[in-house]
Amino acid sequence: MDRTQLLPTFLKPFVNPKDHQAFQDIWYKALPIDDQAPVDGLINTAFCEMWFPRDQLNEVMRRLKELFAENPLAAGNFIVELYSAKQSPFMLSPAEGHDAFRVDLYWWQHNLAGDA
Numbered sequence: 001m002d003r004t005q006l007l008p009t010f011l012k013p014f015v016n017p018k019d020h021q022a023f024q025d026i027w028y029k030a031l032p033i034d035d036q037a038p039v040d041g042l043i044n045t046a047f048c049e050m051w052f053p054r055d056q057l058n059e060v061m062r063r064l065k066e067l068f069a070e071n072p073l074a075a076g077n078f079i080v081e082l083y084s085a086k087q088s089p090f091m092l093s094p095a096e097g098h099d100a101f102r103v104d105l106y107w108w109q110h111n112l113a114g115d116a
Contacts, residue, residue, distance in 0.1 A: 044109040045107070045108060046107055046108075046109045047104055047106040048104070050102060050103045051085075051102045052100060052102070052103070053098050053100055054084070055098075057101055064080070076105070076107040077108055078107050080105055081103070082101065082104075083104070084100070085101065085102065087099050
């Protein structure tokens with residue numbers, strides 16, 4: 001079996017692509033950053049969000065890959081999120097006048113290795 005077919009074959013008994021379920025929620029409960037997580041108390045999560053024009057995507061990904069290959073601990077003990085954003089006409093948008101993408105770096109505050 002081809003590697004690309006392994007996951008779909010595994011998931012097929014659990015998922016019917018013809019099933020459709022509409023999802024709707026209150027806006028502040030459906031945002032990517034979980035408002036219900038105790039990030040200001042027990043977990044103490046911090047993050048940095050960096051926006052780049054889409055034409056810099058390859059260079060940023062090359063640098064992230066190089067950084068994590070040279071120093072796997074640079075990825076920290078949390079996640080790195082990548083998002084894309086369509087061009088926006090709004091002056092305060094980081095995607096004003098061009099398609100963009102962002103890199104969100106998360107980390108636990110008070111790591112043994114330091115906070116930054």
